[in-house]
Amino acid sequence: MVTRNKPSTPSLRILFVASEVDGFVKTGGLADVAKSLPAALQALGHDVRIVMPCYRPVAARDEAETALTTELYVPTQPQAVPYRVKTLKSGEIPVYAVDAPHYFDRPEIYAENNQGYADNGERFAFFSAASLDLCEKIGFQPDVVHCNDWHTGLVPFLLRTRYADNAFFAQTQSVITIHNAVFQGIFNYDQYSLIPELIQHRYVQLEAGSANISMLKAGVAYADKVNAVSPNYAKELVTELGAHGMARDFQQRASDLYGIVNGCDYGDWNPESDPFIKQNYKANKVSLARGKKACKRDLQQQVNFPQDDVPLYGMVCRLTEQKGIHYLLPILQDFLLNDVQIVVVGSGDPKLAAALREISEAHSDKFAFVEAYNNPLAHCVEAGADFFLMPSEFEPCGLNQIYSLVYGTLPIVRSVGGLKDTVIDYDTTPQVATGFIFDAPTPEALLIKLQRSLLLYCQRPQEFKRLQQNAMACRFEWSEAAEQYVRMYLGEEHTAQATVGDVTPV
Numbered sequence: 074m075v076t077r078n079k080p081s082t083p084s085l086r087i088l089f090v091a092s093e094v095d096g097f098v099k100t101g102g103l104a105d106v107a108k109s110l111p112a113a114l115q116a117l118g119h120d121v122r123i124v125m126p127c128y129r130p131v132a133a134r135d136e137a138e139t140a141l142t143t144e145l146y147v148p149t150q151p152q153a154v155p156y157r158v159k160t161l162k163s164g165e166i167p168v169y170a171v172d173a174p175h176y177f178d179r180p181e182i183y184a185e186n187n188q189g190y191a192d193n194g195e196r197f198a199f200f201s202a203a204s205l206d207l208c209e210k211i212g213f214q215p216d217v218v219h220c221n222d223w224h225t226g227l228v229p230f231l232l233r234t235r236y237a238d239n240a241f242f243a244q245t246q247s248v249i250t251i252h253n254a255v256f257q258g259i260f261n262y263d264q265y266s267l268i269p270e271l272i273q274h275r276y277v278q279l280e281a282g283s284a285n286i287s288m289l290k291a292g293v294a295y296a297d298k299v300n301a302v303s304p305n306y307a308k309e310l311v312t313e314l315g316a317h318g319m320a321r322d323f324q325q326r327a328s329d330l331y332g333i334v335n336g337c338d339y340g341d342w343n344p345e346s347d348p349f350i351k352q353n354y355k356a357n358k359v360s361l362a363r364g365k366k367a368c369k370r371d372l373q374q375q376v377n378f379p380q381d382d383v384p385l386y387g388m389v390c391r392l393t394e395q396k397g398i399h400y401l402l403p404i405l406q407d408f409l410l411n412d413v414q415i416v417v418v419g420s421g422d423p424k425l426a427a428a429l430r431e432i433s434e435a436h437s438d439k440f441a442f443v444e445a446y447n448n449p450l451a452h453c454v455e456a457g458a459d460f461f462l463m464p465s466e467f468e469p470c471g472l473n474q475i476y477s478l479v480y481g482t483l484p485i486v487r488s489v490g491g492l493k494d495t496v497i498d499y500d501t502t503p504q505v506a507t508g509f510i511f512d513a514p515t516p517e518a519l520l521i522k523l524q525r526s527l528l529l530y531c532q533r534p535q536e537f538k539r540l541q542q543n544a545m546a547c548r549f550e551w552s553e554a555a556e557q558y559v560r561m562y563l564g565e566e567h568t569a570q571a572t573v574g575d576v577t578p579v
């Protein structure tokens with residue numbers, strides 16, 4: 074990796090390449106990280122630039138200055154692809170928005186009506202190639218190119234092929250962060266006309282079926298370092314059960330595989346200053362009790378629940394199998410026989426949405442399903458609920474359980490990925506507990522923990538408050554995560570490094 078003089082940490086030039094960045098466009102947790110981690114790296118003194126596609130929904134693009142008008146020359150292709158680079162700002166960080174209308178001037182960013190764009194492979198192959206092309210033209214010579222998920226997986230590959238002998242990138246190392254390895258960017262060879270290197274030599278190890286190339290495999294195989302967004306997910310990724318079919322790919326990189334837990338952006342997620350919630354509050358007993366009460370009443374009002382003092386459970390997520398809705402659905406009606414209220418905010422899979430809608434119509438006084446992507450409401454759920462549900466099938470890190478801890482809303486999670494790294498179970502270690510964890514991937518296991526949480530709330534209110542304070546005392550500083558990232562860039566060992574011998578099957 075990058076070798077510089079010790080003892081002082083060198084200032085690195087870091088190009089952070091991501092398909093979405095909060096503040097511009099967001100569909101999930103990747104965007105939160107792509108906003109907060111670059112800011113934390115910059116705060117450590119590094120020169121960070123972000124590159125993202127200039128999608129139509131990026132409102133700021135209309136006023137943005139054009140820094141570069143150019144074209145991507147493609148070896149073996151007769152025609153170059155024209156594009157512009159617009160400069161935006163994320164805080165103090167320059168953001169290079171790759172403006173290629175043919176690829177990105179569309180109503181949505183990945184999909185319309187739950188149908189991914191047919192040329193997503195070509196779109197993100199172009200984005201990956203342009204991210205490196207623009208560096209040379211703008212004159213930003215990165216020490217580290219930090220890629221994120223499949224959309225950017227071809228960047229490490231291009232550095233080792235197209236740019237292998239290019240002096241400009243001679244000192245450049247690459248890193249790929251795995252936010253979610255279930256999405257692998259698998260596309261037919263047809264979609265890689267802009268990356269002829271992939272076609273000239275057959276890279277069998279990057280194939281997923283003989284007709285397709287996996288962009289994530291390319292990133293994992295060619296990046297200098299690979300990291301998962303939690304140590305436990307890094308361990309899962311080298312197992313057959315936890316690697317989404319890519320165990321061999323991760324095992325081959327085991328000595329370069331790290332796990333670094335995401336942080337919380339306390340500027341955005343903080344009950345003391347959150348502008349979206351009814352009443353700000355602190356962790357001390359009086360403030361917490363008053364604030365939570367006001368926020369709970371407000372949330373109840375927003376979803377038309379009676380304003381009773383019954384335990385209120387919240388859930389905010391993309392509606393996908395990943396988030397464990399299929400564990401909740403079979404036991405939901407049973408649990409609703411209790412004096413409880415539940416709010417689910419989510420959008421995505423139409424089948425899951427229909428099932429949730431049906432239950433909410435039958436129990437509108439205690440089960441609300443808000444089918445939406447609604448950031449202000451997400452904040453109100455974090456603040457107003459007593460418990461937060463995250464029974465995920467798998468969870469690389471998870472941010473919402475972290476936000477819940479910050480708001481004193483006890484998470485109920487499954488023992489996977491980053492959920493296991495960030496929540497402490499009441500039944501196992503009551504003194505330091507911050508929530509509830511269940512193991513078995515079954516609705517019954519979730520139901521047992523829901524009932525345990527109900528008992529805690531109704532029968533041991535002081536104990537419940539103590540857990541809230543434990544939760545609020547947890548800190549998830551992006552500055553600490555950023556320091557771990559820098560140690561990884563510099564090739565220094567750290568405790569979060571995963572090893573194949575130390576595996577935790579999911």
Ligand SMILES: Nc1ncnc2c1ncn2[C@@H]1O[C@H](COP(=O)(O)OP(=O)(O)O[C@H]2O[C@H](CO)[C@@H](O)[C@H](O)[C@H]2O)[C@@H](O)[C@H]1O
Nearest residue numbers: 101102103252390391419446447448451469470471472473
């Ligand atoms: N309906 C809705 N309304 C409003 N806001 C909504 C919403 N649905 C989701 N969000 C927001 O999107 C983010 C979701 O982040 P998560 O980390 O929990 O999951 P996600 O699976 O998207 O991220 C992936 O990447 C992240 C980042 O590394 C990993 O933590 C995670 O495990 C991995 O699956 C949160 O900020 C949440 O508030």
